[in-house]
Amino acid sequence: MTAFHYRNGALRAEDCDLAAIAEKAGTPFYCYSGAALEENYRAFAQAFPGDALIAFSVKANGNLAVLKTLAALGSGADVVSGGELKKALAAGVAPGRIVFSGVGKTKDEMRAGLESGICQFNVESEPELEILNETAAALGVRAPVAIRLNPDVDARTHAKIATGGAETKFGIPVSRARQAYAHAARLPGLRIVGVDMHIGSQITEKAPFAAAFSRLAETIRMLRAEGHEIASADVGGGLGVAYGAGLPLPLKDYAAAVARALDGLKLRLILEPGRAIAAEAGVLVSRVLYAKEGESRSFLVLDAGMNDFLRPALYDAYHEIVPLNEPGPARAVYDVVGPVCETADIFARQRTLPVLKAGDLVAILSAGAYGAVMASAYNARPPAPEILVKGGRWSVVRPRLSEDTLVGYDRIPDWLQD
Numbered sequence: 341m342t343a344f345h346y347r348n349g350a351l352r353a354e355d356c357d358l359a360a361i362a363e364k365a366g367t368p369f370y371c372y373s374g375a376a377l378e379e380n381y382r383a384f385a386q387a388f389p390g391d392a393l394i395a396f397s398v399k400a401n402g403n404l405a406v407l408k409t410l411a412a413l414g415s416g417a418d419v420v421s422g423g424e425l426k427k428a429l430a431a432g433v434a435p436g437r438i439v440f441s442g443v444g445k446t447k448d449e450m451r452a453g454l455e456s457g458i459c460q461f462n463v464e465s466e467p468e469l470e471i472l473n474e475t476a477a478a479l480g481v482r483a484p485v486a487i488r489l490n491p492d493v494d495a496r497t498h499a500k501i502a503t504g505g506a507e508t509k510f511g512i513p514v515s516r517a518r519q520a521y522a523h524a525a526r527l528p529g530l531r532i533v534g535v536d537m538h539i540g541s542q543i544t545e546k547a548p549f550a551a552a553f554s555r556l557a558e559t560i561r562m563l564r565a566e567g568h569e570i571a572s573a574d575v576g577g578g579l580g581v582a583y584g585a586g587l588p589l590p591l592k593d594y595a596a597a598v599a600r601a602l603d604g605l606k607l608r609l610i611l612e613p614g615r616a617i618a619a620e621a622g623v624l625v626s627r628v629l630y631a632k633e634g635e636s637r638s639f640l641v642l643d644a645g646m647n648d649f650l651r652p653a654l655y656d657a658y659h660e661i662v663p664l665n666e667p668g669p670a671r672a673v674y675d676v677v678g679p680v681c682e683t684a685d686i687f688a689r690q691r692t693l694p695v696l697k698a699g700d701l702v703a704i705l706s707a708g709a710y711g712a713v714m715a716s717a718y719n720a721r722p723p724a725p726e727i728l729v730k731g732g733r734w735s736v737v738r739p740r741l742s743e744d745t746l747v748g749y750d751r752i753p754d755w756l757q758d
């Protein structure tokens with residue numbers, strides 16, 4: 341199924357006409373397909389049958405309606421903050437299916453996780469082991485712990501989203517795994533349950549995964565030989581999608597890399613996919629405000645900006661842009677930009693697109709992951725609202741903030757009051 345497709349010349353999300361939604365809801369807006377989310381989740385669940393825990397990475401898309409769609413299918417959640425934990429719980433994710441990752445957990449966040457009875461904490465440093473131990477002991481419980489190991493593997497992805505290299509802040513070097521687990525085993529507030537790894541995001545080759553998983557398997561054997569009970573292996577997320585012409589790593593090849601390294605170790609698998617489930621399930625719909633001629637290039641100025649969708653500005657990410665009206669054959673070359681006062685506010689550079697004019701609607705594709713979650717109110721622009729579609733129904737699942745609401749967030753101190 342392709343959730344976003346043309347029918348009678350108009351781009352639809354499932355059975356909803358996106359231009360009709362734009363008329364009612366205004367632009368820009370994110371639109372997610374419930375069916376695509378479900379299909380992508382189910383593909384993962386089928387690729388990893390049995391007792392594997394698919395813990396959707398909430399950082400990719402934290403909208404409650406999205407989380408609830410996935411939770412209804414049995415999805416767990418990978419959270420990295422107290423806020424994400426609250427969202428996962430509010431969406432109905434079972435606490436026993438939540439893993440808590442992140443290099444900088446606070447005591448409050450640890451307490452919240454312990455009090456809700458989450459599945460495990462993925463601990464990223466020795467000092468964190470100590471603080472988690474104290475926090476759990478103070479509550480009279482033992483914290484379920486996996487240690488995130490950094491395998492020093494090049495994920496061959498954008499440098500800003502590679503996490504498995506020795507020079508990054510993530511995890512404990514695999515060379516210190518023995519000491520770190522011995523350390524954890526001595527702390528009475530902790531209960532070792534497994535190991536964890538995540539080498540980066542938007543990975544499109546099998547080799548980095550294979551290298552990391554084989555290092556993980558070696559480490560599990562070593563830790564078991566040392567007497568630790570390693571019942572689960574959290575292999576993180578990272579599976580890439582095809583944003584442009586590039587091919588993604590097929591899910592079955594990724595699953596084969598996991599199986600090849602870890603089958604036979606009798607582990608419960610935990611996976612933390614984010615992008616692979618949400619990216620292609622969402623688009624950002626925007627209107628062309630101006631078609632503008634520069635000295636040497638033509639610009640399309642959209643009403644969405646880098647505050648709404650940061651990936652192109654931050655990672656030079658490629659996203660396809662298509663008109664909502666099915667295009668004819670005429671083409672032109674454009675720079676597609678937003679209204680924000682930064683040169684970085686650009687969605688596509690020198691892109692050959694159907695000829696477009698002011699007032700036309702476009703969709704920026706594969707924007708369902710790391711889109712709305714990374715939005716800001718830069719330039720005092722209320723970020724794009726979010727809409728979820730299911731068949732022929734649609735609903736605003738995060739409304740557009742009014743400018744007054746934004747302005748109302750600020751406070752004037754007493755010495756500046758009139």
Ligand code: LLP
Nearest residue numbers: 397441538541542577578612613614615710
């Ligand atoms: N688990 C951990 C510990 C992570 O740090 C991440 C992503 C994931 C799972 C999910 O990874 P995924 O399956 O989505 O690749 N904002 C960037 C991506 C940052 C990813 C951060 N960590 C982007 O827009 O490309």
